[in-house]
Amino acid sequence: MAETDLPDMNAEIAPPRRRTGRPSKQDAALGQDAKTMLLQAAGAEFVEFGYEHTTSNKIAQRAGFAPQTFYRWYKDKLEVFIQVFEAWTDAELTQLDGMLTEQASSQNIAEAFVQNFRCFALFKRSLQQLAATTPEVKQARAACRLKQIQQVKRWNPSLQDSELIASLLIGAETLCQALAEGEFDDMGLNGRAAYKQLSEFIDRLRPGAVSA
Known part of the structure; x- marks a missing residue:
């Protein structure tokens, strides 16, 4: 991997394009694939609109299904949100493992993760808000950690x-x-020290580091 490359942390659940109009798929014939497609569509909706402004109908429509299809596979919007979060955690770990295997620099890894936060800011904000108020999300966050x-x-x-x-x-x-949210920019700071500190955190976590 080149030093300037930024990994796609969520390639394993890359979201489908938004679909409009009447659903065209026979979801009963798709079986488990329908669940995966709904998961992908949910991820795309949460990234684009956040948890609050996502509905089960929008998720089903984005996946190309009738609204009732959602409830054949998921109890509610919260359940699919948690599954999206768990899938992304696994994808991030897989991506980071690949970067470590390829011996990417800690600075490169730091830049990749900041970019990841920028791309998925609404989703991560939703996660924080839900973890503060919803026991299921709080528990899922702890399990992923x-x-x-x-x-x-x-x-x-x-x-x-x-x-x-x-x-x-x-x-x-x-x-x-x-x-990712530009806090250092807001203060007129360039963030170089923050990137350095972030790289040092990664140095301490990666293979070969010695516990202090």
Whole structure:
């Protein structure tokens, strides 16, 4: 991977294009594929409009199905939101694993994750809001964070302190969000120190790093 390349963190659930007009698919014949297509469509809706302004009807329409098809596979909008979040967490870990395997620089990884936050700002904002008010989302976020911690331990056998790993991950995520949302720009700052700090967080997490 070239130093300037930014990975597609969500390639595994790349959203389909919005469809308009009458649904054209026979969803009963598609079986499990229909569930996957609805998941992809939900991801696209959440990214574009956020959780609050997404409806099950819009998700079904985007996937090319009749509205009632959504409820054959998902209980409600919250359930599919959580599944989208879980799928994206897995995709991010897979993408990061690839970058580490290819020995991408920590700076390159930092830039990729900030770009990821920019692209999916509405979704991540929805996640934060729901985690503050909805136990199911709070639990799903914790489960995904624990999965990240276990992955870091597999990458880096010398770093096995779960609390330290969690602190580094949360610190890195906070910096990613601030950079992506332009907080440093708003203060007239260039963010170079923030990128440096983010790279240092990644250095401590990646294979070969030694726990302090």
